[in-house]
Amino acid sequence: MPDKTLDKTFDPKAIEDKHYRAWEASGAFAGDPAGGKPPFTIMMPPPNVTGSLHMGHALNMTLQDILTRYNRMKGRDALWQPGTDHAGIATQMVVERLLDSEGTNRHKLGREKFLERVWDWKAESGGTINSQLRRLGAFPDWARERFTMDEGLSRAVRKVFVQLYKEGLIYKDKRLVNWDPKLLTAISDLEVEQREQKGHMWHIAYPVEGPEARTITVATTRPETMLGDTAVAVHPDDERYQDLIGKSVCLPITGRLIPIIADEYSDPEKGTGAVKITPAHDFNDFEVGKRHDLPMVNVFDIHARIAPLESIPKSYHGLDRYEARKAVLRELEELDCLVKIEDVKNSLPYGDRSGVVIEPFLTDQWYVDAATLAKPAIETVETGETVFVPKNWENTYFEWMRNIQPWCISRQLWWGHQIPAWYGPDKHVFVAETEQEAQKEADAHYGEAVEITRDPDVLDTWFSSALWPFSTLGWPEATPELSKYYPGDVLVTGFDIIFFWVARMMMMGLHFMKDVPFRTVYIHALVRDAKGQKMSKSKGNVMDPLDLIDQYGADALRFTMTAMAAQGRDIKLSEQRVEGYRNFATKLWNASRFCQMNGCAPVAGFDPAQVTATANKWIVAEMALAARKMEEAIESYKFNEAATAIYQFSWGTFCDWYVEFIKPLFAEGQEGHPLAAETRATTGWLLDQILTLLHPVMPFITEELYGALGERENGLSDAAWPLYPDLANEKAQAEMSWLIALISEIRSVRTDMNIPAGAKIDLFVKDAGQETQNRLRDHDEAIRRMARLSKIELADTVPKGALQTVLGEATLILPVADIIDLDQERARLTKQIAKLEQDIEKISRNLNNAEFVRNAPPEILEENKSRMEDAALAKGKLTLALKQLEAA
RNA sequence: GCGCGGUUAGCUCAGCGGUAGAGCAAUUCGUUUACACCGAAUGGGUCGGGGGUUCGAUCCCCUCACCGCGCACCA
Numbered sequence: 001m002p003d004k005t006l007d008k009t010f011d012p013k014a015i016e017d018k019h020y021r022a023w024e025a026s027g028a029f030a031g032d033p034a035g036g037k038p039p040f041t042i043m044m045p046p047p048n049v050t051g052s053l054h055m056g057h058a059l060n061m062t063l064q065d066i067l068t069r070y071n072r073m074k075g076r077d078a079l080w081q082p083g084t085d086h087a088g089i090a091t092q093m094v095v096e097r098l099l100d101s102e103g104t105n106r107h108k109l110g111r112e113k114f115l116e117r118v119w120d121w122k123a124e125s126g127g128t129i130n131s132q133l134r135r136l137g138a139f140p141d142w143a144r145e146r147f148t149m150d151e152g153l154s155r156a157v158r159k160v161f162v163q164l165y166k167e168g169l170i171y172k173d174k175r176l177v178n179w180d181p182k183l184l185t186a187i188s189d190l191e192v193e194q195r196e197q198k199g200h201m202w203h204i205a206y207p208v209e210g211p212e213a214r215t216i217t218v219a220t221t222r223p224e225t226m227l228g229d230t231a232v233a234v235h236p237d238d239e240r241y242q243d244l245i246g247k248s249v250c251l252p253i254t255g256r257l258i259p260i261i262a263d264e265y266s267d268p269e270k271g272t273g274a275v276k277i278t279p280a281h282d283f284n285d286f287e288v289g290k291r292h293d294l295p296m297v298n299v300f301d302i303h304a305r306i307a308p309l310e311s312i313p314k315s316y317h318g319l320d321r322y323e324a325r326k327a328v329l330r331e332l333e334e335l336d337c338l339v340k341i342e343d344v345k346n347s348l349p350y351g352d353r354s355g356v357v358i359e360p361f362l363t364d365q366w367y368v369d370a371a372t373l374a375k376p377a378i379e380t381v382e383t384g385e386t387v388f389v390p391k392n393w394e395n396t397y398f399e400w401m402r403n404i405q406p407w408c409i410s411r412q413l414w415w416g417h418q419i420p421a422w423y424g425p426d427k428h429v430f431v432a433e434t435e436q437e438a439q440k441e442a443d444a445h446y447g448e449a450v451e452i453t454r455d456p457d458v459l460d461t462w463f464s465s466a467l468w469p470f471s472t473l474g475w476p477e478a479t480p481e482l483s484k485y486y487p488g489d490v491l492v493t494g495f496d497i498i499f500f501w502v503a504r505m506m507m508m509g510l511h512f513m514k515d516v517p518f519r520t521v522y523i524h525a526l527v528r529d530a531k532g533q534k535m536s537k538s539k540g541n542v543m544d545p546l547d548l549i550d551q552y553g554a555d556a557l558r559f560t561m562t563a564m565a566a567q568g569r570d571i572k573l574s575e576q577r578v579e580g581y582r583n584f585a586t587k588l589w590n591a592s593r594f595c596q597m598n599g600c601a602p603v604a605g606f607d608p609a610q611v612t613a614t615a616n617k618w619i620v621a622e623m624a625l626a627a628r629k630m631e632e633a634i635e636s637y638k639f640n641e642a643a644t645a646i647y648q649f650s651w652g653t654f655c656d657w658y659v660e661f662i663k664p665l666f667a668e669g670q671e672g673h674p675l676a677a678e679t680r681a682t683t684g685w686l687l688d689q690i691l692t693l694l695h696p697v698m699p700f701i702t703e704e705l706y707g708a709l710g711e712r713e714n715g716l717s718d719a720a721w722p723l724y725p726d727l728a729n730e731k732a733q734a735e736m737s738w739l740i741a742l743i744s745e746i747r748s749v750r751t752d753m754n755i756p757a758g759a760k761i762d763l764f765v766k767d768a769g770q771e772t773q774n775r776l777r778d779h780d781e782a783i784r785r786m787a788r789l790s791k792i793e794l795a796d797t798v799p800k801g802a803l804q805t806v807l808g809e810a811t812l813i814l815p816v817a818d819i820i821d822l823d824q825e826r827a828r829l830t831k832q833i834a835k836l837e838q839d840i841e842k843i844s845r846n847l848n849n850a851e852f853v854r855n856a857p858p859e860i861l862e863e864n865k866s867r868m869e870d871a872a873l874a875k876g877k878l879t880l881a882l883k884q885l886e887a888a
Numbered sequence: 889g890c891g892c893g894g895u896u897a898g899c900u901c902a903g904c905g906g907u908a909g910a911g912c913a914a915u916u917c918g919u920u921u922a923c924a925c926c927g928a929a930u931g932g933g934u935c936g937g938g939g940g941u942u943c944g945a946u947c948c949c950c951u952c953a954c955c956g957c958g959c960a961c962c963a
Contacts (some may be wrong), residue, residue: 201963219963246910271963392892399891399959495958526957552925564901568893570956572900576912594922608905640902644910659922667921734891744929751929756920788920789947839907846906851943860906860944867907 006596006708010589012553015704017118017870019715020392022703028072028717029139031079035594041488042068044140045501046148048087049122050094053132055527055535055573056494058545059087060560061138062697063524063639064492064749068140070634071489073721079485081472082133082140086149088461095121095415106219111414111456115379118415122147135546136701137554137709139717147484148464149417156471157417157464160512165421165431169369170409172421172429176286176667177408179320179361181304182354185269185412188460189405190499203272203340204332206232206249209257211763216241216249216260217339219271220708221346222281223332223359224324226251227312229258231277233288236262242543254311258688263288269656280362296730298362348480358447366410366419366457374401375506386506389637391810392832393495393523400499409460410564412572416458420650423453466504469517488518488580495523522637555698556582562697563643571744584647584700588694591655592687592705598666600683602710608685609725613675614778615731616682618659622649624687624727630693631721641698642826657740658686664781684709692719740773746787746814748804754826757821760788764795764802764813772810802883806874811881813842822885836875843868 016296023029031039047057052757064080072078095118099105106114108116144155164170177186202223207213216232229251231500236243241260248257260547260617265288266275279289281300289296301307306324308317316324349358376667380386380402381394388394410419422438424446432438435454442452442671464471473482487509494501502521509517528534535542564571595601608620626649633642654687662683666806687709691702695716705718746763763783767774785794796831798804801817803825843864846852853861 006922008923042903176940203963221963267963273963344962395892403959406934566902569901570893574912575902577900579925580911583923586925587923590923592922597922644902648910655922656927663921715945747928748930751917754917757928785920843908848946850941853943855943856906863906 004111006589006705007594008590010553010586010701012555012585012700013550016135016137016554016700018492020137020139020701020702022715023139023292023717026143026715026717028715029078029080029141030143031141031481031485032077033484035077037075037077037482039489040068040071041485041518041534042490042492043078043472043488043632044082044495045491045493046083046146046465046468047129048090048734049084049088049126049129049147050130051084053129053136053545055543055545057129057133058136058557059527059561059565059571060494061133061136062558063522063565063698064140065136065138065558066634066639067563068491069480069699070721072717073692073696073719075720079144079481079486080140081144081146081485082130082142083146083468083472084129084466085146085461085468086147086416087332088411088413088458089185089187089822091118091122092413092415093183093353106414111680114414123665129425132546135549135554137275137558144472148461148468152474152550153464153467153471154417155433156467156475157263157459158420159476160467160508161420161459161463162431162433163512164368169372171369172364173406174364175361175367175406175408176283176360177363177365178349178351179302179359179363180351180354180356181300181302181303181359182356183304183351183413184782186361186363186408186410187351187353187358188408190463191352192349192351195346195350196347199344199346199348200339201271201344202329202332203342203343204252204276205337205339206251206276207337208244208260210246214243214244215337215436216274217272218274219340220276221344222325223328224306225278225299226276226283226328227254227306227316227324228280228297229256229276230279230289230294230297231258232265233277234260234274235264235266235268238266240266240273242267252335253313256311261288261292261294263549265791277283279701281360283360284487286360286362296362300359300361302361304359308731309823312651330350331514342532365408366421366459368407368409370404373511374404374503376510377401377503377506380506380510380516385396386518387520389522391494391521392568393521395496397498402501404503407460409463410455410457411460413458415809416461417464419455419457419459421455423455425449429455445675446791462500463505466502466508467512469505469509470513475512486513487515490520491518491520492522492524496525496526498523505535517725520637524565525568527571527573529618543575548575552578552582553557553585553587553700555701556643558699559584559643559647559697562639563647565639567638584651584831585698587651588690588701589705591650591659592709594659594711595683595687599678600680600687602684602688603681606681608682608727611678611682611763613678613682614732614735615661616675617729618736619654620684621651621727621729621733623686624724625649626653627722627724629691634696646694646697646840650694656687656692657736659683660786661739661779661782664785689722690723691716695719732826735775738775738808739782742812743783745805745807745812746789748756749803749812749814749828750788753803753820753824754815755814755816757788760790760821761814761816763787763789763792764799764815765792766795766798766811766813768810771810772808784816798881798884801885804878804884805832806871806877809873825885826882829878829885832880833875833882836878838873839871840868842873843871857881 044064068078087148087476096106178189178192178518180187199221201218201219201221205217208216209215218232232249232631234245244260245262248259251258252676265284277285279285279287279294280296299307299312304321306312306316306319318329319327351358355685378398381397420433421429423429424442428442430438432441439452443449469488470482470486473479473485475482505517544555556578560578611617612622626645629645630642632646662679665673665679670676691706695702782794783789795813799815801822803814803816805812846864847868
């Protein structure tokens with residue numbers, strides 16, 4: 001027997017840390033590659049190393065933890081692979097801010113010292129999110145924690161880069177990139193967000209070269225880029241400009257002559273039909289420029305300031321893009337070239353990290369031929385080798401994959417995987433996994449020992465994240481982990497990183513492992529605030545999961561996330577919801593307390609199929625039903641249904657009814673009751689089942705209660721998921737349903753008729769069939785207790801002034817002549833009769849319809865018939881009751 | 889412009905061919921041997937509008953409206 005009685009309320013703070021430590025010490029969460037159990041693998045989306053736990057993580061990690069714990073309890077060798085990614089830009093920014101506060105910067109420090117500082121920072125602050133995950137109760141295989149900059153993972157990155165390069169799938173190219181003029185690096189198009197704002201459209205007249213003083217007017221939202229115009233394009237079929245094609249215009253301010261060309265890109269419907277072409281500063285213009293072999297004039301430096309080009313007047317040199325715009329407009333006005341200014345709404349590209357406007361910028365960068373890698377990644381989803389849940393996200397995936405652009409993977413940063421490419425004296429490139437190899441290749445290439453220099457750039461963080469499903473398992477070594485845990489079973493993530501990460505893991509996994517990285521991709525919702533707004537620091541509506549854990553406990557937060565994780569809808573989280581599930585935890589706590597106080601402990605060898613009491617037969621059947629619902633729900637990723645199933649059973653069935661039914665057995669003087677021992681054992685067993693089923697969702701409280709309620713060899717985290725024999729029992733279930741309906745009906749009538757809650761009244765039952773009589777006799781104690789009755793008797797007549805109601809074939813009579821309000825009772829009966837009449841009418845419409853009788857499935861037909869009979873019977877009885885009332 | 893999702897009780901949301909559900913909120917009662925972070929009960933819905941399929945539609949189809957989100961475009 002446990003020695004300690006439970007406290008009256010549940011204090012999560014007092015137990016969470018203790019159990020987490022115990023789990024950690026138990027080693028139960030380690031994968032076992034050498035063992036024989038079938039694997040279950042989840043690759044944790046590695047949080048950003050600079051990150052801290054937010055609501056999205058709380059949801060994402062809770063669901064993964066549930067799946068991992070559940071599958072482990074089901075006997076799988078579960079591996080939940082944790083780790084963080086090095087977050088190139090974000091981390092570099094954090095450390096640069098730090099340096100800034102020290103009055104220095106990375107350039108003063110130099111690359112090597114700077115990287116040391118980053119590693120120092122990582123050692124000190126990089127583990128924040130992992131300790132926060134522990135507070136949430138998330139338990140991946142911590143011993144296998146990885147970091148994308150680990151030596152092993154870095155080696156995988158180098159190998160992948162070299163191989164893809166040799167296969168021609170990585171190449172260097174000079175193209176327009178999204179350039180961040182604040183962070184001074186290229187970023188991918190996924191890191192650019194379009195923000196709509198008010199702007200202007202300036203119409204500028206360019207003078208056409210020639211004797212007549214003609215002009216051609218172009219329109220632009222970015223007049224400063226005209227300094228880099230190298231053509232004006234018109235549509236080949238545009239009649240307005242036919243005679244101008246092939247002529248030149250004199251570009252104002254610079255005085256350069258640029259050609260008027262014909263290109264279908266120009267849309268006669270838009271603007272003036274003539275469009276300035278700035279190939280070095282616009283993605284569309286770039287394509288036009290390539291088609292017509294136009295010069296690419298890059299007017300900006302890396303800070304988006306006007307570059308000191310000869311073709312640009314000196315007064316412009318060094319102006320930033322917005323100053324340059326003002327200056328250009330001023331001069332155009334002076335030159336009388338500015339013909340119109342319109343107010344327009346347009347969207348501008350912003351860097352999601354830096355928050356500044358991104359500049360299309362002409363640079364040399366490394367690219368992955370994503371289109372080639374995407375092909376098999378598309379096919380495997382088409383054929384169902386990898387399945388998205390919910391399925392409609394496959395559309396999003398396909399949409400992007402089928403239109404995929406070359407992936408720019410180089411970044412002008414210091415923090416990250418430095419590109420394994422070295423250049424010889426003439427810039428010839430040597431790509432190799434190590435400097436020695438590159439040197440060897442270079443020496444061979446030049447026929448003499450030469451000096452080589454490494455490409456200073458690093459790779460996009462997502463390049464290494466894309467390898468996560470196999471690099472974390474030891475690839476390129478052929479490790480036992482790799483062969484056992486790849487491919488993963490399920491990836492759990494939000495839709496916002498389908499492109500960033502899911503798609504890229506698919507591409508890399510298929511290319512290097514020849515198999516998909518995971519069989520299922522479960523896409524969950526976004527957590528929003530109670531009003532449906534996206535949480536953001538600037539809006540000030542963020543809810544901190546750690547605050548909620550402090551206030552309500554990790555289990556309450558986890559249950560909330562689970563209960564709200566319905567497929568295909570965002571989560572609007574309100575604190576009230578968390579509070580409600582904290583109450584659930586307390587309820588469970590107190591139910592356990594009740595069990596403990598009444599000696600309901602698990603009994604070794606207890607067999608739920610052997611119970612004899614009706615209530616026990618009923619509850620074990622209900623238990624099995626709830627367990628099956630929960631299991632089916634988890635297996636199909638319907639987490640909210642799993643939560644509902646166990647919540648309703650625990651609170652609505654076990655606490656509200658079963659515990660109340662059995663209380664009389666535990667009263668004084670009942671010690672020798674023949675059903676007492678069985679009922680105690682059943683209750684102990686039930687509580688164990690509830691704790692076990694609930695454990696993946698609420699690990700802390702269930703572990704605590706499990707330990708408090710019995711002597712156990714192992715913790716609950718080691719317990720097996722229950723498997724039941726067939727416990728269904730129609731007879732017991734029908735009987736208990738009747739009992740519940742009876743008690744509910746009497747309670748309802750009592751409240752309707754304002755019978756004082758404390759008043760014990762008599763119940764007479766008329767027209768009771770044999771079965772009802774038996775049931776009344778068998779459950780006499782429970783009925784009297786729960787419906788607050790003094791006695792229950794069979795009767796043939798109705799006393800004057802009695803309340804009447806109907807249950808099945810029986811009429812329930814409550815003789816309360818002294819309290820009854822006749823008008824009120826009349827109203828109640830009239831209302832009930834009206835309701836029954838409505839039902840009868842509705843059902844008879846069906847039954848009188850020959851088509852219905854012919855087409856409806858037999859069970860529906862039967863159901864309607866029996867409902868009809870019941871309603872008619874009840875109506876008759878209540879009508880009689882009404883008459884008797886009038887007579888009285 | 890293309891695509892996806894949503895519209896069900898005051899609020900947040902389940903359900904999805906066969907009697908409209910939950911939690912919270914509201915109202916009324918309640919010191920009945922686990923729990924007031926509780927218990928009992930009550931009220932509250934022509935399931936966004938309109939058409940269609942069906943014996944039967946909240947659920948399937950079409951259409952409209954409004955609200956989100958993603959992508960594209962923006963001279």
